[in-house]
């Protein structure tokens with residue numbers, strides 16, 4: 001067996017760790033380009049601290065998931081500001097936007113030259129501006145992955161800008177930044193984290209390092225998420241979710257994903273549905289479809305053993321079956337009040353096209369078994 005493992009150059013994790021942001025950023029230089037979301041109160045203190053420490057901050061606000069147009073604008077501003085580093089403070093959308101902006105600013109040409117699927121997917125000639133990623137949600141793990149997912153409304157899909165050079169230089173993960181996140185966002189982003197641990201664990205590209213992270217992360221997320229949703233100020237539960245999210249990012253970047261993320265790209269590209277909410281709605285149905293297909297066509301598959309292992313972890317029952325694990329995840333999704341995809345405008349008439357697009361998605365390549373068109377349609381229909 002041969003495998004590689006890449007991550008941010010440096011991971012700094014801990015309660016209150018954000019206080020070290022200035023000292024971590026200083027080696028890059030005193031001019032920083034700060035990309036943030038709508039959470040102004042949270043970011044205001046951090047930016048004031050940086051300015052107090054002598055940094056010149058150029059601010060760039062992101063609302064919603066990043067688009068090609070937003071990244072063009074951000075890269076232009078970053079070039080004009082001549083900043084030494086980019087600091088992303090926010091959820092997955094903010095970090096992905098910042099990764100793409102940092103990647104494009106030092107490179108010639110348009111974002112579409114480098115974007116997969118809808119663009120030409122060319123490699124980046126020059127290294128990005130150094131990036132420090134500071135997540136304020138627990139879900140995407142984007143602080144340790146090497147791609148940024150961008151929407152292109154005119155193409156109706158989401159596609160990745162991807163390069164080994166896009167790994168953030170520093171991932172600064174402070175669970176305290178997630179205290180008080182609203183329950184709905186906690187639930188959907190947390191179930192994205194769980195998906196990003198389950199899919200790499202059962203996928204065809206799993207490796208022993210990501211397996212260890214997935215085992216630890218799956219049980220951590222399953223224990224912590226209901227508590228973080230019940231009480232948003234439960235510091236231990238928030239710690240657990242930030243940690244699980246980090247492990248999910250490390251795992252997906254070094255193994256692969258599967259059917260749930262295969263659907264996330266077209267659903268998110270065609271409908272105004274947040275990534276976490278899409279994955280949360282699809283997760284139990286994706287698990288059920290894979291388990292059924294594996295039992296029918298690959299009963300000796302190691303992936304089936306992995307689903308059984310997940311079931312035993314989640315139920316605490318050493319005799320639990322793979323199907324019982326999927327059912328347990330389904331229960332959690334219901335308990336947390338995750339709405340079906342109809343909430344975002346997805347209807348029965350969209351099932352066939354979504355299944356066709358999901359079948360071609362890059363995440364689908366690592367799914368443990370190739371699913372038929374009917375099986376894919378069944379997954380999305382069940383998630384409506």
Ligand SMILES: [Zn+2]
Pocket residue numbers: 140192195196261275279
């Ligand atoms: Zn995800």
